[in-house]
Amino acid sequence: MNWLSNLLGSPDGSLLTAGELARGHILALSSSSLSMSVMNALPERKCTFTVQVYRDGHEPYTATAVQRVQEVYIPQLASGRAWVAVRVDAANPARIALDFATEPPEVRVEAGDGDTTAASILETGRPVEVVLVQAQPLGMTAPSGDPVYALTLTVIDGAETPYQTQVGNGVPASSLPVLYPGSRLRARRGEGPGDIVVDWAAGPVPPPTAAG
Structure with missing residues (x-):
């Protein structure tokens, strides 16, 4: 992702296309002052998402994504109850992008180990x-x-x-x-x-x- 795309909160197109599909629970959302409208579409705001990521057959983990989203959806996404599709870089699982165009997939939870299973x-x-x-x-x-x-x-x-x-x-x-x-x-x-x-x-x- 180039510096301009990162500055504007544009998701990584290659990650959205080829990233591993996972399920994400949005734990927190903070919005920035950057708001823009593309081709007269609804205004979008650059936000930082803290996401609990569930990959099929893996233990869940927390990752962060900085990405633009239409402002009308921010209250829903910030509710603590929002689940979204996530694209994960399998070589670097901390690198994720939110895929708002795809339904969150069903995943299998890893059993884990220790006394809390x-x-x-x-x-x-x-x-x-x-x-x-x-x-x-x-x-x-x-x-x-x-x-x-x-x-x-x-x-x-x-x-x-x-x-x-x-x-x-x-x-x-x-x-x-x-x-x-x-x-x-x-x-x-x-x-x-x-x-x-x-x-x-x-x-x-x-x-x-x-x-x-």
């Missing part, structure tokens, strides 16, 4: 009970092949004080019927308050029975 927490974590507040598919699959959902959970049993957290968990097809707000689920908690993995194999918590 889902398998480790299910095996060694302490049991807790959670209430599902919200579930949203993330367009990713776990190493098991199960789709990954963003789960907003309230931990109501097994913690000193109930609290709410959001986690990404793979959800097997057999457990989709219990994926509704208010569902009480068994889970395991690791070291941190956000290290929660729902124990789908244990089944939901049965509703209380009426007294005699």
